[in-house]
Amino acid sequence: MDTQNLIHGDSTDIMRQYADGSFTAVITDPPYASGGMTASERRRRTSAKYQVQGTAKTYADFPGDSRDQRAHFIWSVEWMKEAYRITREGGWIMAFADWRQLPCTSDAMQCAGWIWRGLVVWDKTEACRPSLGMFRNQAEYIVIGTKGSLGSEQKRPVRVTPAGVFRKYIKPGDKQHLTGKPVELMEHLMQVLPPNSRVLDPFAGSGTTILAARNMGHEGVGIEITPEYVEIARSRLAR
Ligand SMILES: C[S@@+](CC[C@H](N)C(=O)[O-])C[C@H]1O[C@@H](n2cnc3c(N)ncnc32)[C@H](O)[C@@H]1O
Structure with a gap:
């Protein structure tokens, strides 16, 4: 694997450099701009929002996570439009969201031109933090869309119907990122x-x-x- 397949930069600028139809799929876990019920909670550093304080392993903060919902929606439409342009006809978008940003994410996807096809649920199991008197928010969602109808190459060799719910607990110690996802989940998608x-x-x-x-x-x-x-990803890919 060429670790240079991991580009350091702002995706808004870098996506513009790709020709139309360069990719089969855009699969991504963008900043959710979530992690709280109030504006001040959402504006906290990502390490405060997404990590239990006092955890032994520390992770770097990341940007783009403090927009209010309207700004998050506009930003999502912008990057999803660019993703649409550089995906080929019949290709895919799969974008992660939590429960708060789910409606905003499926709206943004459709505003950007994609056909919304459904959801995959990542069930993080009952090991998630409980909220007393309320259902456990133990799921995250992958919003699935396509650029037009599925390509003819898609209909032929790929004859699978993977489960729409993927259940996996991710141990905090296994993560390489504040909001890291399991490799097996990405393979499933x-x-x-x-x-x-x-x-x-x-x-x-x-x-x-x-x-x-x-x-x-x-x-x-x-x-x-x-x-x-970037450094963590490159060393992971070089291993
Ligand atoms: C939710 S995390 C992705 C975590 C990833 N799924 C994993 O398993 O490690 C979102 C990432 O997007 C990056 N990011 C935020 N804005 C960006 C931008 N404009 N261009 C490129 N990366 C950006 C953040 O630094 C952060 O690492």
Whole structure:
């Protein structure tokens, strides 16, 4: 794996450099701009929002997570439009969201031109923090869309119907990023892609998507703005 498949920079600028239809799929876990019920809670540093204080392992903060919902929506439409342009006809978008940003994410996806196809649920299990008197928010969601109808190459060799719920607990010690996702979850999402797909993650974090793409025989390209995570992703990919 060429670790240069992990590009250090702002995805808004870098996505513009790709030609139309360069990718089969954009699979990404963008900043959610969530993590609280009030504006001041959401404006906290990401390490305060997404990590239990006093945890032994510390992670770098990352930007783009403090927008209010309207600004988050506009920003999401912008990057999803660019993702649309550089994805080929029949290709995919898969974007993570939590319960608070789920409606905003599916709206933004459709405003950007994608056809919204459904959701995959990541069930993080009952090990998640409880909220007393309320249901456990133990799921995150992957909003699935396509650029027009599924490509003919998609309908032929890929005859799978993967489960729409993926249950996996991620141990805090296994994560390489404040909001790191399990590699197996990303591999699960990639089951519907045609062989030898080219996958872009414009918010690559610790490189989980790119690692999963490699494991699944696809080419992965990641863009990440935070230098600490670029370093982590590159060393993960070089291993
Ligand atoms: C939710 S995290 C992704 C974590 C990743 N799924 C993992 O498993 O490691 C989002 C990442 O997007 C990065 N980011 C935020 N704004 C960005 C931008 N404009 N361009 C590139 N990366 C950006 C942040 O630094 C952060 O690492």
